[in-house]
Amino acid sequence: MPNIKALNDLTVQVRRDILRMVHKVNSGHPGGSLGCTEFFVSLYQEIMETKDGFDMDGKDEDIFFLSNGHISPVYYSVLARSGYFEVDELNTFRLIDSRLQGHPTTHEGLPGVRIASGSLGQGMSVAIGAAEAKKLNKDNHLIYSLHGDGELQEGQNWEAIMYAAGNNIDNLIATIDVNGQQIDGATDTVLPLGDLKKKFEAFGWTVVEIEEGNNIEAILNGMSTAKSLTGKDKPVCVLLQTIMGNGVDFMMHTHAWHGKAPNDEQLEIGLAQNPVTLGDY
Amino acid sequence: MELTMKTYINSGNKDTRSGFGAGLTELGKSNENVVALCADLTGSLKMDEFKANHPERFFQVGIAEANMIGIAAGMTVGGKIPFTGTFANFSTGRVYDQIRQSVAYSGKNVKICASHAGITLGEDGATHQILEDIGLMKMLPGMTVINTCDYNQTKAATLAIAEHKGPVYLRFGRPKVPNFTPENGEFKIGKAVQLTDGNDVTIVATGHLVWEALEAARALNEEGISAEVINIHTIKPLDEDAILKSVEKTGCVVTAEEHNYYGGLGESVARILTQHNPKPQEFVATNDTFGESGTPAQLMDKYGLNSEAIKKAVKTVLNRK
The missing domain is CATH 3.40.50.920 (Rossmann fold)
Known part of the structure; x- marks a missing residue:
């Protein structure tokens, strides 16, 4: 049985990491990162089967691709706290000569990262390619990917969504972070996404909805269901309803903190709402 | 005054794209990690034989070039050597950002194989011709750019790029042109x-x-x-x-x-x-x-x-x- 308290403690610590990372360099994307913290913690601590160490090919283990690369703070924090590199390296986020670039990349050789992302809409195709390679290699492990909801406005996603269904990519679980926000405002006002469940189903996917996307137990249950639906000829989509900025009250339910760092005072408030659990880097 | 000069014999006009097809067919037999992707132009790219020989390693992506480049990048994670095939125009300008981020910047071992390059695509006209692709591709850091001259050289280049680790743009064409370089000649990337x-x-x-x-x-x-x-x-x-x-x-x-x-x-x-x-x-x-x-x-x-x-x-x- 997963230790929910330990996972929640890690979640709080990751939130602190995110706030401190973006505050230090006065840039980065805290809103989406905070909204997906519980998902990343669950994914790397409980859901994925991974080997020790890191190699690019990822044979005989589950693989994750982050398509909405701007939420790199949560990705880096969880990778570090899952043992891919030293947590102290989080100090170098967005600094010159760092492996922790503003958006994730393989270019600097950071363990855990298998594709560059940041220019949106490309990760679904990459995930499908890796899923096809797993099938060719007769490797029964899964591919996981995460995409922003606003990111679905990029047309390449729909090419990929069509391909995955048409080619029975049933070893892929693509999760959409449904927070309803993007840089210019609510997705409903910028460019409405419509009924995503119906859209994915119409394209031939199996859809799992996780309504409490900031609740560890709900995520574990939903992802467990998603996993049980793999291997049945259809790709699986998880619609993860999250709250942007979750865990820091003044950042929640708004797009205002999509790409803005807290000032000193705001940082203190945010950290006070998330007291140290495992220890700061 | 006529000087002595080394002469070359045209062994018969052939299209360079067929040299690519022949090379890919050979690679299919010799390298099990080679996979081929095509965006609805299998015949034009001469990929039919590879497809017939290795249906499990051939991926028809439909008219969706951006997705094709992304899938190819993803396939390298797992050790595959993807060869993508479409016209040069749709292999470069149409998918520049996908190549830039998912292939070049990510350092992926993808071979972007582009037929119908240049003006000799002919009657289809300017929407399908491209005269800008060498510039687009050579500006990408880490990208190897190859433009072959005849059937034999295109075949040799196709074989050579499979052995080269890193992204490659291989440019060839549609018309039948003199075939004059040696059959099964050596192809050294970067060597004039x-x-x-x-x-x-x-x-x-x-x-x-x-x-x-x-x-x-x-x-x-x-x-x-x-x-x-x-x-x-x-x-x-x-x-x-x-x-x-x-x-x-x-x-x-x-x-x-x-x-x-x-x-x-x-x-x-x-x-x-x-x-x-x-x-x-x-x-x-x-x-x-x-x-x-x-x-x-x-x-x-x-x-x-x-x-x-x-x-x-x-x-x-x-x-x-």
């Missing part, structure tokens, strides 16, 4: 091939213009002008030493390519000359223009991309020496 010895002028040519350069050299030879023809199949990394050595001897150069002179081979040659040994240079290339419909021969003539144009450029450059 000197075709003739000459003292008066260096002609640096790539792709379909290499045979035209040889034709021009033959005609010039009859007039007593000795041209050194260099076949540049790899535009990036460019064999700078071979070019500088030849130009040091001849004192001038004509570059020839089926591409806009903005961003093409000529500009790469001009850069190294400017840096190391400035000498007069003339450009045989298209002059900042789109193409149009017509037969390949008509278009090469109208846009100044044949042996006559090369001869004329040689005369001009000789006057500037």
Whole structure:
């Protein structure tokens, strides 16, 4: 049985990491990162089967691709706290000569990262390619990917969504972070996404909805269901309803903190709402 | 006064894209990690045989080039060597950001194989022709750019790029052109091939213009002008030493390519000359223009991309020496 308290403690610590990372360099994307913290913690601590160490090919283990690369703070924090590199390296986020670039990349050789992302809409195709390679290699492990909801406005996603269904990519679980926000405002006002469940189903996917996307137990249950639906000829989509900025009250339910760092005072408030659990880097 | 000159025999006109197809077929048998992806142009890219031999390693992605590039990048995670196939226009400009981020910046071992490059695509016209692709691709850090001249060389290049780790853009074409390089010849990425010895002028040519350069050299030879023809199949990394050595001897150069002179081979040659040994240079290339419909021969003539144009450029450059 997963230790929910330990996972929640890690979640709080990751939130602190995110706030401190973006505050230090006065840039980065805290809103989406905070909204997906519980998902990343669950994914790397409980859901994925991974080997020790890191190699690019990822044979005989589950693989994750982050398509909405701007939420790199949560990705880096969880990778570090899952043992891919030293947590102290989080100090170098967005600094010159760092492996922790503003958006994730393989270019600097950071363990855990298998594709560059940041220019949106490309990760679904990459995930499908890796899923096809797993099938060719007769490797029964899964591919996981995460995409922003606003990111679905990029047309390449729909090419990929069509391909995955048409080619029975049933070893892929693509999760959409449904927070309803993007840089210019609510997705409903910028460019409405419509009924995503119906859209994915119409394209031939199996859809799992996780309504409490900031609740560890709900995520574990939903992802467990998603996993049980793999291997049945259809790709699986998880619609993860999250709250942007979750865990820091003044950042929640708004797009205002999509790409803005807290000032000193705001940082203190945010950290006070998330007291140290495992220890700061 | 006619000088002695090494001559080349055309063993029969063939399309370079068929050289790609033949190379891919061979790779299918020799390298189980090679996979092929196509965006609804399997016949045009001559990928049918690979598809028939290895249906499990052939991926039809439909008319969705962006997705194709992304899938190819993803397949390298797992050790595959993906060869993507579509027209040059749809292999580059249409998917530039996908290649830039998911392939080049990510350092993925993807081979972007592009047929119907240049103006000799012919009758389909400017929407399908591309004269900007060499420039687009050579500007991407880490991208190897290859433009082959005939069937044999295209086949050899296809085999060679599978052994090279890193992203490659392989450019070839549609029309049947003279096949004159050796069958099963060695292909060294980044190594120029000197075709003739000459003292008066260096002609640096790539792709379909290499045979035209040889034709021009033959005609010039009859007039007593000795041209050194260099076949540049790899535009990036460019064999700078071979070019500088030849130009040091001849004192001038004509570059020839089926591409806009903005961003093409000529500009790469001009850069190294400017840096190391400035000498007069003339450009045989298209002059900042789109193409149009017509037969390949008509278009090469109208846009100044044949042996006559090369001869004329040689005369001009000789006057500037």
